[in-house]
Amino acid sequence: xxxxxxxxxxxxxxxxxxxxxxxxxxxxxxxxxxxxxxxxxxxxxxxxxxxxxxxxxxxxxxxxxxxxxxxxxxxxxxxxxxxxxxxxxxxxxxxxxxxxxxxxxxxxxxxxxxxxxxxxxxxxxxxxxxxxxxxxxxxxxxxxxxxxxxxxxxxxxxxxxxxxxxxxxxxxxxxxxxxxxxxxxxxxxxxxxxxxxxxxxxxxxxxxxxxxxxxxxxxxxxxxxxxxxxxxxxxxxxxxxxxxxxxxxxxxxxxxxx
Amino acid sequence: xxxxxxxxxxxxxxxxxxxxxxxxxxxxxxxxxxxxxxxxxxxxxxxxxxxxxxxxxxxxxxxxxxxxxxxxxxxxxxxxxxxxxxxxxxxxxxxxxxxxxxxxxxxxxxxxxxxxxxxxxxxxxxxxxxxxxxxxxxxxxxxxxxxxxxxxxxxxxxxxxxxxxxxxxxxxxxxxxxxxxxxxxxxxxxxxxxxxxxxxxxxxxxxxxxxxxxxxxxxxxxxxxxxxxxxxxxxxxxxxxxxxxxxxxxxxxxxxxx
Amino acid sequence: xxxxxxxxxxxxxxxxxxxxxxxxxxxxxxxxxxxxxxxxxxxxxxxxxxxxxxxxxxxxxxxxxxxxxxxxxxxxxxxxxxxxxxxxxxxxxxxxxxxxxxxxxxxxxxxxxxxxxxxxxxxxxxxxxxxxxxxxxxxxxxxxxxxxxxxxxxxxxxxxxxxxxxxxxxxxxxxxxxxxxxxxxxxxxxxxxxxxxxxxxxxxxxxxxxxxxxxxxxxxxxxxxxxxxxxxxxxxxxxxxxxxxxxxxxxxxxxxxx
Numbered sequence: 079x080x081x082x083x084x085x086x087x088x089x090x091x092x093x094x095x096x097x098x099x100x101x102x103x104x105x106x107x108x109x110x111x112x113x114x115x116x117x118x119x120x121x122x123x124x125x126x127x128x129x130x131x132x133x134x135x136x137x138x139x140x141x142x143x144x145x146x147x148x149x150x151x152x153x154x155x156x157x158x159x160x161x162x163x164x165x166x167x168x169x170x171x172x173x174x175x176x177x178x179x180x181x182x183x184x185x186x187x188x189x190x191x192x193x194x195x196x197x198x199x200x201x202x203x204x205x206x207x208x209x210x211x212x213x214x215x216x217x218x219x220x221x222x223x224x225x226x227x228x229x230x231x232x233x234x235x236x237x238x239x240x241x242x243x244x245x246x247x248x249x250x251x252x253x254x255x256x257x258x259x260x261x262x263x264x265x266x267x268x269x270x271x272x273x274x275x276x277x278x279x280x281x282x283x284x285x286x287x288x289x290x291x292x293x294x295x296x297x298x299x300x301x302x303x304x305x306x307x308x309x310x311x312x313x314x315x316x317x318x319x320x321x322x323x324x325x326x327x328x329x330x331x332x333x334x335x336x
Numbered sequence: 337x338x339x340x341x342x343x344x345x346x347x348x349x350x351x352x353x354x355x356x357x358x359x360x361x362x363x364x365x366x367x368x369x370x371x372x373x374x375x376x377x378x379x380x381x382x383x384x385x386x387x388x389x390x391x392x393x394x395x396x397x398x399x400x401x402x403x404x405x406x407x408x409x410x411x412x413x414x415x416x417x418x419x420x421x422x423x424x425x426x427x428x429x430x431x432x433x434x435x436x437x438x439x440x441x442x443x444x445x446x447x448x449x450x451x452x453x454x455x456x457x458x459x460x461x462x463x464x465x466x467x468x469x470x471x472x473x474x475x476x477x478x479x480x481x482x483x484x485x486x487x488x489x490x491x492x493x494x495x496x497x498x499x500x501x502x503x504x505x506x507x508x509x510x511x512x513x514x515x516x517x518x519x520x521x522x523x524x525x526x527x528x529x530x531x532x533x534x535x536x537x538x539x540x541x542x543x544x545x546x547x548x549x550x551x552x553x554x555x556x557x558x559x560x561x562x563x564x565x566x567x568x569x570x571x572x573x574x575x576x577x578x579x580x581x582x583x584x585x586x587x588x589x590x591x592x593x594x
Numbered sequence: 595x596x597x598x599x600x601x602x603x604x605x606x607x608x609x610x611x612x613x614x615x616x617x618x619x620x621x622x623x624x625x626x627x628x629x630x631x632x633x634x635x636x637x638x639x640x641x642x643x644x645x646x647x648x649x650x651x652x653x654x655x656x657x658x659x660x661x662x663x664x665x666x667x668x669x670x671x672x673x674x675x676x677x678x679x680x681x682x683x684x685x686x687x688x689x690x691x692x693x694x695x696x697x698x699x700x701x702x703x704x705x706x707x708x709x710x711x712x713x714x715x716x717x718x719x720x721x722x723x724x725x726x727x728x729x730x731x732x733x734x735x736x737x738x739x740x741x742x743x744x745x746x747x748x749x750x751x752x753x754x755x756x757x758x759x760x761x762x763x764x765x766x767x768x769x770x771x772x773x774x775x776x777x778x779x780x781x782x783x784x785x786x787x788x789x790x791x792x793x794x795x796x797x798x799x800x801x802x803x804x805x806x807x808x809x810x811x812x813x814x815x816x817x818x819x820x821x822x823x824x825x826x827x828x829x830x831x832x833x834x835x836x837x838x839x840x841x842x843x844x845x846x847x848x849x850x851x852x
Contacts, residue, residue, distance in 0.1 A: 083612060085609070088515065090373055090375040090606065091375035091377075091515055093372050093391040095373070096343075099370045100391065100392075100395035100396075100399075103370070110623070111370075112615045112616070112619070112627075113371075113612060113629075114609050114612035115606055115607055115612055116606050117606040121573065132608075133609040133612050134616075136613045136617050138616075138623070141616075149551070149573065152550065152551070201561075201563045203562055207394070208563075256608045257605040258636050291667060291668030291719065292665070292667065303718075303719075304717075304719050304720075305717045305723065315665065348631055348633040349633035349635075350631060351631040351645035351649040353631070354601070354628060354649050355649050357628045357629075358599075358628070358649065358657075359652050361597055361626070362653060365654070369628075378774050409807060409808065410806055410807025411807050459819075459820075460818070461808065462821030466821075
């Protein structure tokens, strides 16, 4: 049973997500459709990219991920089908797949040009419905990626947030803030041996060690390895982003012991 | 596999939608349940009606649409099962099906009176759970519409928003505002040949032509045919309803060339 | 077909719910996953407990309910599998199952200790993904409860909100406020024979009788038996919690006729 996930900035009030499902099920009644997330802020490509990066690997092989965060719909930006070793990604060529490309350098990218798999008439404002959803259904029914369009060698690989590794320091930035207000950085756990950490430095706070859980520190900011495998800054029972007044792009320096 | 869609104003915090699904699956474990939208503003019948109108045609024949925007639950308003040529609609008789009636003049309307298909005891405050969900399940299992109650000839057809066609002008109103702040009118694309448009006039703005995409105009309001097939007013990267301060009922005049 | 419901405070923007589904489907592609509710306020155990209590009985036997409102994730609080006569509940031992225990005194509680059913590596911050979701999948595939860990006799039964029954009075409190602003109490319908009610007394209002529907009273607060089977206070077309300024814990006295 083919799994098709949906990741959008469509919210839950306008019926856009329901329409995607209708289009898919009309073509493949046996598709198993899973909502990945739909409350991405309108047009927030970086947030959508991060949510996708944090989620896709938990789905089984052959899963088809449909990503519609698409402020440029109807312009010259291209619709894509990207194949990694195990999964498919359908998305506009706007950088929302940047983490997928980084983790899968051998990904094969095809521009969706074969209009026989699109809805007709094709709107200029809702390619989720008219291109991505029907193409996902056809993929799930066995249409090969090569049949969907033409191979693309030049595409938008996005710009990964800055991560600098020096002798005794790793410097990264806050790249995502979750619903709980946790500040998630781009410093991966592999760089962080708890016993080697001297201190973590934020613009207005210094943290001396890694915590194990969100309730590990009574007051003040704590640092821990979050579920995405990245260093994150949190507050016990409060929203760290609001109380600490840090946001996307805030710099974090991890100082290591000599 | 029968598809049952759910369209409600229940939101995602109280478990109401989950309960609808439990009731359906307890009766028909093989039903395929699809969320159409659940963040309709509480009691906003017009918004629910529009979302349904924009969505239902994308679902395959025999789909059962359950619409629970029902501020009059427990009063004398009747619960209905409406059959069009290809689909079913279960909803209260409060006008939420107005676009369905307009597009399907031969729709057959039945009042749900056969209590053997209801949950018992029947509450006065949650007919979604006690009437619409179990009836949807029974319909999906093959119970014919005629077995659900008695035919109804007088019912609430609703009042479609005003649309006037004059010699060189079409006048409509904003009928829906989506999550992105786009102002959607009731002027359908069939009335709008791009080359025949002289100008579009809003209370405080005049627009000279139709755009092709949401990024087609740098600044200021643009007009385009939206994905629903209606004229809509939008702003590039901003919420048109907030910036332009227009809302439901705002008049739009399309002046045509002689 | 095994039904697995998900009740969380994860919202719909971070992909956490999508990840739970990916983990489940990777283990059991045939699981039928149902969203119970995901917009519980972050860490609001009492609200999650009430939503679960109001929902679970509508699901068929053998349903597996996964409840992840888990502010203490990664601390010493234990992950549990609870079996009632007909259903399973997977949740942290933080009181979120209090209504389940009260309604099912013979529930069998097992601490999840058998790590072969967990994801590996096990994070300290997302046991929904690493423990509850994979255990739910294994349960749905036939793993017996006894294989998941060790029986637990001491666990957090929670504290049910106060309900006092005197000669001519029943006193309870507001325990939940739904999306529509209705104030739901812990006074069950079995205590309330409409003809025996003298009056209902709130801190700043007195109500003389029970209403039948939310539109039964033009102005001012009304009392009615809500869909959960509890006394609730509502306003016609308005949010009672905002207008009346009552909240969780507000006392209600029902005075009975002699």
